[in-house]
Amino acid sequence: MDALKAMWETVPPATPDDLARARRRLIEEMGGRRRLITVPRLLVAAAAAAAVVIPLINGLGTPAYAVTKNPDGTITVTVNELRDPAGLEAELRSVGIKADVSFLAPHTRCAGPRFAGVDPSYGTRPHTExxxxxxxxxxxxxxxxxxxxxxxxxxxxxxxxxxxxxLVLEIRDDQNPKVLWTLGAWLAEAGTPVKPCTPVKD
Amino acid sequence: MTSQVDADDATLIGRSLDDPEVFAALFDRHAPLLHRYAARRLGPSEAEDVVADTFLAAFQRRGDYDRGRPDARPWLYGIASNLIGKRRRAETALYRAYIRSGVHPAEIPGAQVEDRLDTLAVNRPLARALLALKPADRDVLLLVAWAELSYQEVAAALAIPPGTVASRLNRARIQIRHALEEGD
Structure with missing residues (x-):
């Protein structure tokens, strides 16, 4: 067994250069699976035994969205309807948040990359150790x-x-009885552009 | 902070379910030695593909990983073993080429001539013996000898009972021993 262990022992472990292509393939694979938050329909699940879809679109005159600044400095955004992203961006700007908002049709996502993220969560750059x-x-x-x-x-x-x-927000309602929204939220680097969202099939 | 520094593989895989990019840490941790293992068996160019395919498959299946196992090496080497098994022709070609030429394409050249001759005298019969092993026996033997997995880890990697690991290893060792005796 010792002779076998010693056989070709001088074959060295791979260097980062040897592994660069394999790592890039893995990173690309991850890029299509950026971190998204799935927000469960808790109220619906609790209230109904049979699955019921409550669409976000309503015709009752409720505002599409509302932005509230809380005493603790946090901001609450209520989204009743996935409509008028520019208006929501303006509301957010009025409370000091520079935002880029996209509302997406079911089973679509914004083609990427649209911007350079401040951390690896958007998948455009590898992590640092x-x-x-x-x-x-x-x-x-x-x-x-x-x-x-x-x-x-x-x-x-x-x-x-x-x-x-x-603050880049991509919000999608998949009309899923269990999932209210799929929400992508990332920070784009200061002073760098965010490209407009081009929806593609997800 | 220290718990983050020492995050085990299972923790990283768990985190990668929400944050896929974390899976790159698993790559950085295990790919260099996995590549070495595959390079010993298949040569460097095939090894790169095996490493890439292993981690892509692992990433796609990470939701099924048993997070009760802190060390992901058996899982990764199990996936790699399957991929190596699909490249059996490349493996046998490498052993045959070595027997002919005495050169392994991934070895660092420059060993002293006398050492090299001694090494060749041992390695040539070993390469012949590896070539003659049943593929399943060779997998077990080389996971122990070159990947340094324990019996239990090999059993987990190949999804076979530990008793089967022991019997395959025993059979392979006997064949290797005979080959070396004949080589003398």
Whole structure:
């Protein structure tokens, strides 16, 4: 067994250069699976034994969205209808948030990459060792948004946004009885452009 | 902070379900030695493909990973073994070429001539013996000898009972021993 263990022992472990192509393939595969938050339809699930779809579109005169600044500095966005993203961006701007909002039809996503993320969560750049060691849960893109399932609300935590960074939101309603929205939220690097969303089939 | 630094494989795989990019850490941790293992068996160019395909398959199946197993090596080497098994022709071609030429395409050249002759005297019969093994026996033997997995880990990697690992390993060792005796 020792002779076998020693056989071709001088074959070295691969270097980063040897592995670059394999790593790139893996990263590309991950790119199509960017972190998205699925927001469950908690109220619906609790209320109905049979699955019921409550569409976000309503004709009752309710505003499509509302933006509220809370005493603790957080911002609550209530989205009743996936309509008028530019209006929502303007509302967010009025409370100090530079945002880029896209509402998506069922089973579509914005073709990427649209921008350079501040951390690896958008998948446009590999992680640094420090970022991985610190843990993905500390990446700012993942902390800036907290989905609040009840009442179609999203909580924004501005303390995680640095000057001139853009909060990019991609929100999709798949008309799924269990999932209210699929929400992608990332921070784009300060002073860098965010391309318009071109929806593609997901 | 320290718990993040020492995050085990199962923790990283769990995190990667929500944050796919974290899976790259698993690649960085295990790909260099997995590549070496595949390169010993298949040569460097095939090894790169095996590594890429192993991690792509692992990424796609990460939701099924048993997170009670902190070390993902058996899982990864199990996937790699399947992929190597599909390239059996490349493996036998490598052993045959080595027997003819005494050169392994992934070895660092420059060993001293005398050492090299001694090494060749041992390695040639070993390459012949590896070529003659049943593929299933060769998988077990090389996972132990070159990937340094334990019996239990090999059993997990190949999804076979530990008793089968032991019997395959025993059979392979006997054949290797005979080959070396004949080589003398």
């Amino acid at each position: 420090a970022e991985l060691k610190w843990g993905a849960e500390h990446w700012r893109s993942l902390q800036v948004i907290k989905a609040i399932p009840a009442g179609h609300r999203i909580g924004i935590h501005p303390e995680y946004i640095r000057p001139d960074e853009t």
